[in-house]
Amino acid sequence: MRKNMLLAGIGLLVSAVPVYADHLVAIAGPMTGQYASAGDQIRKGAELAIADINAKGGVLGQKIKLEVGDDACDPKQAVSVANAMVNKKIVFMHGHWCSSSTIPASDVYNEAQIPMATVSTNPQVTERGLKNIFRIMGRDDQQGAVAGNYLADTFKGKKIAVVDDKSAYGKGLADEIAKALQAKGAKPALRESITAGEKDYSGLVSKLKSAGVEVMAYGGYHTEVALILRQAQQAGLKLTVMGGDTMTNTELVTAAGPASDNVLFTFSPDPRKNPAAADVVKKFRDAKVEPEGYVMYAYAAMQLFAQATEQAKSVKYADLEKAMRSGSFDTVIGKLSFDAKGDNKLPGFMVYQWKGGKYDYVAK
Amino acid sequence: MNVVKNKKWESGKCMALALQQLINGLTLGAVYGLIAIGYTMVYGIIGMINFAHGDIYMVSAFIAVSAFTLLASLGITSVPLALLTVLLLSVLFTSVYGWAVERTAYRPLRGSTRLAPLISAIGMSIFLQNMVQLTQGARVKPIPPVVVGGFDLYASEGFTVHLAYSQLLIVIVTVALMAAFSYVIGKTSFGRQQRACEQDPTMTALLGINVDRTISLTFMLGATLAAVAGVLVTVYYGVVDFYIGFVAGIKAFTAAVLGGIGSMPGAMLGGLLIGLVEAFWAAYLSPEYKDVATFSILILVLMFRPSGLLGRPEVEKV
Amino acid sequence: MGEPVVQVLGGATLADRSKDALAVAFVALLLGIPMVGLTTVDQGGTLQVATRWPILAAFVLAVFAGRLVLRYLADRLGERRVRRERSLTSSDQRRTAGGRRMIVRVGWLAFIGALLLPIAFSDNRYVVDTATTVLIYVMLGWGLNVVVGLAGLLDLGHVAFYAVGAYAYALLSTQFGWGFWVALPVAGLIAAGFGLIIGWPSLRLRGDYLAIVTLGFGEIIRVILINWTEFSGGPNGITSIPRPTFFGLPFKPPSDEPTFASFFGLEFSPVHRIVFLYYVILVLCVLTNVFVTRLRRLPVGRAWEAVREDEIACKALGINVTNVKLSAFVLGAMLGGVAGVFFAARQGFISPESFTFNESAIILAIVVLGGMGSQLGVVLASLVLVLLPELGRDFAEYRMLLFGTAMILIMIWKPGGILSKREPTLRHAREEGRP
């Protein structure tokens, strides 16, 4: 027994001695596959942040090094990536991107005691009582409430349909929008689901047309919205779409053409408008990276890590976790602080609109 | 009072909706049918499921996007001219793909087990998808609308039945292609060789017909039809991505089996049926279970007609 | 029109070879123009064509040179093989006997390697976890091997049973609080039940029709799982699936109740759970292997193979073909379900997107690549198919491209699979030696 204790003690000592000269941090997300553009944004944001932090001398006198994991938004691969990352002894994870990857992977990080900051919006991400997870993005239920309330107020008396693409993200968002509409007495005229990845949504369009729907709240990704808009136009239906944060993707504009001006969506306050972030935005643009979508969030996640580490004076899980939960951090997306579940306390969502290939807060 | 009015209002609209979905379903079905013929021909001649066929169609859609964009940048604005050029280019390059796929992945496996070419085909499908993703990018590729406008056929209580010119184009091209195709299979010497190979490849070879060449031509012909489908879809939906081949491939394969695999009119019929089932199911019942409906119909048909709707009923050869 | 590719026989001259390579390069040019030479890029909301002629030229040149070299090597190898075959026909018999012993030896080596792996990599949870994934696929592969490899039924929807097993365990454990050890056999039985329900109507269909119907059932089950939210959690899936315990002792950080670590006086480490899961599935895999290998030597196993070889002859010998097929299908389904339980236990979270047709295709590829009917072949193919994408992580976007290419190349290299030799289930020569 005593021998065991001794061994354990030695083990502890050994593990306390830093093996790596650098602090390893990681990002994980869909670097390949259908949603590769989101992974690309995360990577670009994280790379610049780490360059900036290292230029200022790193954290605790050591440089940060980035590991990149590709889960292709496949839950099975996400667990593999998580195990690989744990094995590389990372001290912080920013990811994953798809909620269905974040959820199984977070179990692994939790077990290995690695703190993580994610942009996944599914409520389940922080509802499972894991202590290591911090969400730097809003939740689908907040998002849905903002979108639903806006629709109910702005399009009073018009027929509103709520549609989703049967993904975890899309259905969650659509359900929350429908709930918010109900609460305001604007019962959705239609509640439908489609299958993502198809090309033909003429059935849905006909149904919307025959029900006299003018506004469609959509939970899902931008690709389908572009197709629905095109097909609605072809069928002579003028449709306004309200979507979620995935609508920030410029592919929507390329694919839907001018009809994209009819797209409203909810997204966290645009970090590019944050005066404190002006320097960083400029830096990105100088590097020919438009700091759209998740770029600034990845930057902020790395800032969160650097500042929490400095506050805790340690990269050990217990210290970091405590620092993150209790502290407050100045990042490019605003002042971050977290509640007991790990959700952030930033003001949630704004309503945006696409106009001529750029998005901005909707004109009141 | 209100209710009664509503009912009347609904019935006129119901008709209009049904008509609209009939148009939409036939358009979709024609595309499925064109792809399904490729499956059925290949199955007929070498008895394998060419899983990469859907991806050939996807490749053709990408070729169409490049060609349309190229023509637009060259300043060619005449729609018929642009369409014809793109069709020709797409057919040309896609048929080379059809030929190359057979030559590299299937021919070395001729005469081996039944499953080896199937796995090779799955590998080829993965390869083509990722090849396109790498060379053309993972982003969706849109083109501006080529064929715009259409007729308003019938209006009822605020619902107008709309037939877009692009839909008309799909139906006309499909019908013309089917006519040309029946001629090729029925009347030309290639058609006779093709049918002979289907019946008995060994005997055909003994009669001095080049079976390899016939099989190659069959793949090219299948690819041609897929290429036309790819161009039409690009025109109709305006958006393509590297994943469309898989979805359309599964549907078209189902159509081929539903119609009776090996039968070309059957493939077209199966395609139209699936297109209609999808269109009506999506409009009247829950679109979530659309695919369940498609597959359930397939399973039911196979239970009662084990060789598909127009397949030759097979007497067990003992 | 002549075929551009001419069959070059041995003793081809350089001119012949370059002509052949030129033809191939021409085809490569045609293939390359639309995909390599041209691409479209998004410029401010509209597409523009971009050309990449230098890359295309390099591609065509590479194909030309590659074909030249390949042809040359193929001819040389062909000559050598012909010479070797001429001299070696007599010792063929001995070679197969040697091959059989080799296979047995490789099997034992693989088993010992598998046994020692967690000890060798005790601090590397990634390796152990990946090995667990390999074993899950081995289990799936053995299940489908009974259906496709032995009974010859083309099943493209095996993922359905994988999903049923995973969901059965997830629901039983989260909704009813069942433990892993009780839920495991029950989930296997539920999957077997689904096999019965799906197999009964569809197994009377002939080969390729069966393929599309099983594919259809696989999709139907997935679509139902997505849409029936009240039952399956819909697209959200099921989260917080309990992990298996060590016969009641959980793998948790030290707390009031006894845990695995405290009971054995070890320091808590999260790797324990992963190693434990690995050993559980290893033991189950060994049991499965023994089970399937023995079944193959029993009447039912021989009947599976007989049905694969000639269904009509089976009927004429009084064998109830439907029952034989159904038994293979149900057994395959059960093993698929058990693999599903392990998948759910490994993930802690399942959702319908893990059970797409792609998964069925991979499992089928494992069976066919490994060599239909070969148990060890399934193991080798699982290793290849799981490790290839994992090792390929460094190749990032080229990973799946290489995966597809490897599938085609292995099939061309060995159309019967890596291990295609069939082992008889009993021998007269040995029977006579019996007392």
Next chain:
Amino acid sequence: MSERQPLLAVDRLTMRFGGLTAIDDLSLDVHTGRITAVIGPNGAGKTTLFNCMTGFYKPTVGSVRLNHPQRGTLALEALASHQVARAAQVVRTFQNIRLFPKMTVLENLIVAQHNPLQEASRFSLAGLLGLPSYRRAETQAVEKAVRWLTRLGLIDKADLAAGDLPYGTQRRIEIARALCVDPILLCLDEPAAGLNPRESAELNALLQSLVRDDGLSILLIEHDMNVVMNVSDHICVLNYGRKIAEGTPEAIRTNPSVIQAYLGEEEDERYDGDKGAAR
């Protein structure tokens, strides 16, 4: 009296495929302990008759009754094909040999004993556990297979894959495999096709010994007149699905309508047989 009752009675059997009538109102008796032959030109409906008898086709009209010595009268046309072999013990071979080509000869013969072995393995449980009762059954099955293999001169081929063997050997294996089912009526579809004269003579001897020593009854479809005339006790001649003559070999040999319909073709058939043997 029971001597008079036929073992198998085909009664007014008709089989139509769409517009084509393959068998037209055919009646035929097969008696215990005899070799009955069905002959006729190509396309006369002989194999169709077998298929109707053994459950592969459902006849359009008519019945096929088997008077089983233990199990009473069975309506074969109503039984599924595997039941014909299992319950009625009527076992057939095929014109185009249907072995299990990748399995060894011995395995082929063990598969034929599937039903009793499967019973002995008790849903495979006894087999999995290796219980003595099952092992005994398996040993017996192997013994039976070895007995037939020895008798047909195939014992040295026992461990070879059946599909790799020469044509004539495969024919014998198929007969040996059918015998392992313990038939009371053995239906052979052109067993002499492709055999050389020596093999064909051996076949004659085998058929006669099966009837004489093993108490089997045999129904035979054959083109080889040598075999038919030498071994048959009773011959039935079909043409275009109809029975045109029936009787002893002597009677058939001299029947004018048979000569007209069938024997005119004999030269062709001879030629075919030679070609097959030369393979």
